Amino acid sequence: MTAAWAARARTGFVAPVFLWLGLTVAAPLALVFAVSLGESTQGAPPFEWSLTLSNYALVFSDTLYIGAFANAARIAATSTAICLLIGYPMAYAIARAPERKRGFLLFLVILPFWTSFLIRVYAWMALLRPTGLINSALQSVGLASEPLELIANEFAVHLGIVYAYLPFMVLPLYSTLERIEGSLVEAAHDLGATPSRAFWRVTFPLSLPGVAAGCLLVFIPATGEFVIPDLLGGPDTPMIGRVMWLEFFQNRDWPVACAIATLLAASLALPVVIADRLRATTR
Amino acid sequence: MICLSGVAKSFGGPAAVDGVDLEIGEGEIFCLLGPSGCGKTTLLRLIGGFEAPDAGRIELDGKDVTQAPPWARPVNTVFQSYALFPHLDVARNVRFGLETLDMTDAERDARVAEMLALVKLGDFAKRKPSQLSGGQRQRVAIARALARHPRVLLLDEPLSALDRKLREETRLELVELQARLGIAFVFVTHDQDEAMAISDRVGVMEKGKIVQIATPTELYERPASKFVAEFVGRVNLIARPEGGWLALRPEKLTLFQGPHKGRVRECQYLGERRLVFLDTSFGTLTASAAGDAPIPANGTEIAFGWAENAGSVIAR
Numbered sequence A: 001m002t003a004a005w006a007a008r009a010r011t012g013f014v015a016p017v018f019l020w021l022g023l024t025v026a027a028p029l030a031l032v033f034a035v036s037l038g039e040s041t042q043g044a045p046p047f048e049w050s051l052t053l054s055n056y057a058l059v060f061s062d063t064l065y066i067g068a069f070a071n072a073a074r075i076a077a078t079s080t081a082i083c084l085l086i087g088y089p090m091a092y093a094i095a096r097a098p099e100r101k102r103g104f105l106l107f108l109v110i111l112p113f114w115t116s117f118l119i120r121v122y123a124w125m126a127l128l129r130p131t132g133l134i135n136s137a138l139q140s141v142g143l144a145s146e147p148l149e150l151i152a153n154e155f156a157v158h159l160g161i162v163y164a165y166l167p168f169m170v171l172p173l174y175s176t177l178e179r180i181e182g183s184l185v186e187a188a189h190d191l192g193a194t195p196s197r198a199f200w201r202v203t204f205p206l207s208l209p210g211v212a213a214g215c216l217l218v219f220i221p222a223t224g225e226f227v228i229p230d231l232l233g234g235p236d237t238p239m240i241g242r243v244m245w246l247e248f249f250q251n252r253d254w255p256v257a258c259a260i261a262t263l264l265a266a267s268l269a270l271p272v273v274i275a276d277r278l279r280a281t282t283r
Numbered sequence B: 001m002i003c004l005s006g007v008a009k010s011f012g013g014p015a016a017v018d019g020v021d022l023e024i025g026e027g028e029i030f031c032l033l034g035p036s037g038c039g040k041t042t043l044l045r046l047i048g049g050f051e052a053p054d055a056g057r058i059e060l061d062g063k064d065v066t067q068a069p070p071w072a073r074p075v076n077t078v079f080q081s082y083a084l085f086p087h088l089d090v091a092r093n094v095r096f097g098l099e100t101l102d103m104t105d106a107e108r109d110a111r112v113a114e115m116l117a118l119v120k121l122g123d124f125a126k127r128k129p130s131q132l133s134g135g136q137r138q139r140v141a142i143a144r145a146l147a148r149h150p151r152v153l154l155l156d157e158p159l160s161a162l163d164r165k166l167r168e169e170t171r172l173e174l175v176e177l178q179a180r181l182g183i184a185f186v187f188v189t190h191d192q193d194e195a196m197a198i199s200d201r202v203g204v205m206e207k208g209k210i211v212q213i214a215t216p217t218e219l220y221e222r223p224a225s226k227f228v229a230e231f232v233g234r235v236n237l238i239a240r241p242e243g244g245w246l247a248l249r250p251e252k253l254t255l256f257q258g259p260h261k262g263r264v265r266e267c268q269y270l271g272e273r274r275l276v277f278l279d280t281s282f283g284t285l286t287a288s289a290a291g292d293a294p295i296p297a298n299g300t301e302i303a304f305g306w307a308e309n310a311g312s313v314i315a316r
Helices: A002-036 A054-061 A063-096 A099-114 A117-128 A133-140 A154-179 A182-190 A195-223 A227-232 A240-250 A254-282 B040-048 B090-096 B105-118 B134-146 B164-181 B192-198 B216-221 B226-231
Strands: B002-010 B015-024 B029-033 B055-060 B075-078 B152-156 B184-189 B201-206 B209-214 B236-239 B245-248 B253-269 B273-280 B283-290 B301-306 B312-314
Touching: A002 A254, A054 A063, A054 A254, A063 A099, A063 A154, A063 A195, A063 A240, A063 A254, A099 A154, A117 A133, A117 A154, A117 A227, A154 A195, A154 A227, A182 A195, A182 B075, A195 A254, A227 A240, A240 A254, B002 B040, B015 B040, B015 B055, B015 B209, B029 B040, B029 B192, B040 B055, B040 B075, B040 B152, B040 B184, B075 B134, B090 B105, B090 B134, B105 B134, B134 B152, B134 B164, B164 B192, B184 B192, B192 B216, B201 B216, B201 B226, B209 B216, B209 B226, B226 B236, B226 B245, B236 B283, B253 B283, B273 B301
Parallel strands: B029 B184, B029 B201, B075 B152, B152 B184
Antiparallel strands: B002 B015, B002 B055, B201 B209, B236 B245, B245 B312, B253 B273, B253 B301, B273 B283
């Protein structure tokens, strides 16, 4: 009686979530997939419904697309690694800070969100460009004789991604590190472990769920990132997000753009599934 | 074995540990007893090396370890919440402390097996801590702490998380274990029954100071202060005309005989005995009678008294 009631109540609470996910995630994805099977035409909309795999064949046969996928994965991976290297000590320091200071430190981590993402990337352009703040400062103190190439290259893209996504690494790391009881580290010390040994044998393994969550939260959006490579990147290393944008808005080839989007979504679902499997087996 | 002199520690407020001198012998069960906030846990943490004293000196086994970090002290701790590593199975928890010792892997495995046998957990080597009961977790914590063959085992409220029946069983086992190993056990507890039941000596703490160090019998029969008398067991404090008090334990009061008169206010039946509360000219006194002894109805007046040497005089 009560169990049936509870089950019905649960359905009642969960149904709107699924409805929302269905309308905003599943339906658009299905639409994108459907268009990716279509054929490009001159018209509005610029495609015709069909059931062809030729768009996928094109994506897989042209090294431009494969290369852009590889670039995106590589740049996202190195950016994720850099975020982890910077974010872990940050999260660790915040988690170990006196309790009354933690709120303020976390506030500083999310402070950049007060400003629009786009404006912050434009701000980096202003800092990095040949006539920007950094170059003029370096030249005026005589540290550089001519402007350094700080923008329109992979360095700037890495910088932009690390800057923009660092909070997404810090926050999940913080939440796992903060939950690790201090007495576990003390127990490790008690059992003869120096601080570094206690860290690598106790703290770090226990923080792995946070590491995985942080890496996924950075790697996945960074792979499909469009704004940062568009504004800070150069023409040498196109990333897949930007290529997709070009197909859509410049070439007006919606089916190819949709094929890229479908492949991107599918390939990014893979690390999530793997992480989920790992979590299930370690539990 | 352990020698503290003038050890003090404060955390910015009043001293948590305030000039403690203490010697604990080899193979002794020593209990730090006191109410919460008296500094007993801080004192244990100072011995373990988790806190550094503001003043004073800590010696273990004749060596000055005042500044030594916990990983360089010949003591191990059983933490209050056990602090088992949740990502490691039982055997790996016990093995953890052996990995930094100069042993071969075979010796380590043998030591782990020996420790698990000691706490009767041989069949649970591959379980994770989350798959164990509270009592089993506590055994793992003890096995893990003993694996390094410490000279002293520190136990922070080791029984407080167990239910009553298990607690009494575990008390017995801990005393037997200590007798077998012959190393010193230093307990922290707020439970006077526990302290009395297992200790060779008890140090009673109040506001950061050790106010009395004595055997359980001495502590009960000859409390050094009003605080100790009231903290350890029930006591009647009878003010003396010349100052101070006469501390009389309930069972020392004789009912129906003696020079004094009192009115029965209330009786409480506790099974093996009965507590009788008497309104007297000294205030309300508590007497203890055998559970099957005849007791007058509430409100009746009865005689009572005590033998000449039944109480102990305390000055403060």
